[in-house]
Amino acid sequence: MSLSIRHWLAERHIQLAQLGHPNAQISGIAFRIAQDMESKSLDPFAISVVTEVLELPFNAAWQVTPAISQLTVGLLRILSRKKPLRRNEGTWLTFQVAYLNALQGILEQESQLRRPWVNRAEVPAPLEADELLAEPQLIGLIKTLRPGRLTDSQAEQALSMVADSFLVKQMNNLAIAWFVANGAEETEANLLTQRLSNGLAGYLLTAIAENPLPLAQLQKFVRLGNLAAWRDPASEASMEEISEFPPTTLPLDLDREYYRAGLLRDLSEPLFAEPFALKDLYVPLKGKPIHPSLSPVRGNFSEQPPTNKGQQPDGVDLMEWVTGQLEDKTSIAVIEADAGCGKTSFCQILAAHVAGEFYPNWMPVLIRLRDVTLGQTLEQTLETAFPIGRFTDTDGWLSPNSPPCLLILDGLNELPRSPQTERHLVSLMDQVLHFHTQKVGATGFPRHKILLTSRSATLDSLLARNYRQSVALPLSAHLRRIAIEPLGQDEFRQWFQQWAKLQSKSIAQTYFNFLKHGGVFQKQPPSKELAALLTRPLMLYLVGILHRDTRVDESIFQMHSTQVKFEIYDRVCRWLLGEPATDSGPLPELIREGLAHASRSLEAIANLLDGRHPQQLRHQMQVAALTIIQTGQCQATPAAIQNRLDPNSTTDVLAPCLPAFFFRSLPRGWGEGEIG
Structure with missing residues (x-):
């Protein structure tokens, strides 16, 4: 027997959509x-709010999701007061809440991106707002989840495997059918549901962290509570002496847990406004450790004996190398690569990986150095870009009572531009080295780990100075450097396998043949410039979407490096705005039944233009980009951009109209309300 919360409220004339936030x-x-x-002898499995939402049309479902999620949280708390919830009961209710919140996140993203399927879903159907969808497949899938059934072993599987568990797969099948019933094509629905699954662990962590007492049995599965695994790797020998908490207890800090959950939720963010996320296309990168004797500066420090004939060691898995560096308390890890090679993407994947697998032994903190303002110490500098860490407070995230931090400082070469940038770079490195040598634990080793990313030229310029801080060893002695390698045969193979899943096998095979015929995979390619660019993940993706929509041909292989970069940028802009290629007539829309997600449709272009001429939007994009660059911080307020466009305007209506492919609203803590 089941209980419908919507029907229960309707019988009492309570409007669910008007309940709003928790109160x-x-x-x-x-x-x-x-x-x-209790009067009807119903257990928590009688509640199945995921099915209650996903049997509704799009508009009705979106309106009631926040309130029905909060009502389920309230029920969870009330039921646990009457009688402690069994693990499978708590798991059932918690996954209902987490899945609804994850669905809400996807719907908000898709609405902001103005997807064509959302246009179709918002068209009023010939039924009342509270009437249910009548698709037979949807109805059949709803019956598999209502009333709920979950054994203790299935609950443990759900908590351990999350997205790969049987429970979530059941919910995913229902979500796919719901997306299709609301106007999405099947492949697109699968990609949306995959994005939802990518970030589900973050929503699960949030639900448990906000309800630690009712869900005490679930805490260990999201690395909360009294963990036997909790230890301070730098000072575990004397933790009891420096903290009032015993070694196996970590006090709950909701700000820290919200941030950690956010790192996991970010895995569901759409990549370049595509229906899929970075995680769905990401290929593990390889790197080559740089021996100090091979760097431009020769120091007396030696990391390891040189390989035969002075060659660098073979490429290693970048993730394995970085996680291995966590055991090295004496050095600062540095990842180097040119633009587009995957440094920032790797940092995002790394931060989520550490948040889910290494916490509380390590707490990842991802900071873009282009967002910082230089202070007197590294703590002050980082706090300008990451205030919730309270790095300068005695009880902040760097205190002995908090987990050791993995400080992922992304983009040493992206410090805010100014005439003093070079001096600021030296000052920042001075702060980094001082923090590294002074912020030590009880064992005498640094308590926190620093990971820097940079373009090689930026770091080499520092090393060329034979730069020394106020310590005995030169800068190079403190660094463990690794350079990201270009994509090789294995990485290309994996990338095209992922591309085939996200687009279609025919699209992926045609793109592969195009590059093969151009000699990109040869040891001595005819066009070395383009071949080198296409070994970078970003450029491989950009050319991939151009080739997918017939915006690139063999002539690109005859271009020089600088010309290739300009052509790719110009063609991406024309593709985005729906402009025809140079010296050609209007481009007909590609007809791909069942593959609307795999092309730039006329409907998507119309949504972006929103009544503007392509040249008008291009002008707005150029003004916005110039404004952002001139701030020196890679971001600007909507008002500043609008003022550039129209000095007499008093409104900042431009922000929602800029294409998400190039611009994005910065998340909380990174200049909320600003565009970058």
Whole structure:
């Protein structure tokens, strides 16, 4: 037997969509529902709010999702007060809440991107707002989840495997059918659901962290609570002496858990406004450790004996190398590569990996150095870009009572531009070295780990100075450097396999043949400049979307390096705005039944232009980009951009109209409300 929260509220003339954020009214309603469940001898499995939402049309589902999620949280708390929830009961209710919140996140992203399928979903159907969808497949899948059934072993599997568990796969099948019923094509629905699954662990962590007492049995699965694995790798020998907490207890810090959950949720963010996320296309990178004797500066420090004939060691898995560096307390890890080679993408994947697998032994903190303002110490500098860390406070995230931090400082070459940039670079490195040598644990080793990313030229310029801080060893002695290698045969193979899943096998095979015929995979390619560019993940993707929509041909292989970069940028802009190629007539829309997600459709272009001429939007993009560059911080307020476009305007209506392919609104803590 099941209980429908929507029907229960309707019988009492309570409008679910008007309940809004958590408040006393929601708590009171949850209390009454719990009483009704007790009188009818219903257990928590009678509640199946995921099915209640996914049997509704798009507009109705979107309106009720936040309130029904909060009502379920209220029920969870009330039910646990009457009788402690069994693990499978708590798991069932928590996954309902997490899945609804993850779905809400996807719907908000898709609406902001103005997807064509959302246009179709928002068209009023010939039924009342509260009537249910009638697709037979959807109805059949709803029956598999209502009423709920979850054994203790299935609950443990769900908590351990999350997206790969049987419970989530059931929910995913229902979500796919719901997306299709609301106008998405099947492949697109699969990609949207995959994005939802990518970030589900973050929403699960949030739900458990906000309800630690009712869900005490679930805490260990998201690395909360009294963990036997919790240890301070730098000072575990004397933790009891420096902290009032015993070694196996970590106090709950909601700000820290929200941030950690955010790193996991970010895995569901659309990549370049595509239906898929970075995680869906990401290929593990390889790198070559740089021996100090091979760097431009020769120091007396030696990391390891040189390989035969002075050659660098073979390429290693970059993730394995970085996680291995966590055991090295004496050095600063540095990842080097040119633009587009995957440094920032790797940092995002790394931060989520450490947040999910290494916490609380390590707490990842990802900071873009282009967002910082130089202070007197590294703590002050980093706090300008990451205030929630409270790095300068005695009880902040760098205190002995908090987990050791992995400080991922991305983009040493991206410090805010100014006439003093070079001096600021030296000052920042001075702060980094001082922090590294002074911020030590009880064992005498540094308590926190620093990982820097940079273009090689920026770091080499520092090393060429034979730069020394106020310590005995030169800068090179403190660094463990690794250079990201260009994509090789294995990486290309994996990338095209992923591309085939995200687009289609025919699209991936045609693109592969195009590059093969151009000699890109040869040891001595005819066009070395383009071949070198295409060994970078970013350029491989950009040329891939151009080739997918017939915006590139064999002539690109005859271009020089600088010409190739300009042509790719110009063609991407024309592709985005729906402009025809140079000296050609209007481009007909590609007809790909069942592959609308794999082309730039006329509907998507119309949504972006929003009544503007392509040249008008291009002008707005150029003005916005110039404004952002001139700030020196890679970001600007919508008002500053609008003022450039129209000095007499008093509104900042431009922000939502800029293409997400090039621009994005910065998340909280990174200049909320600004565009970067």
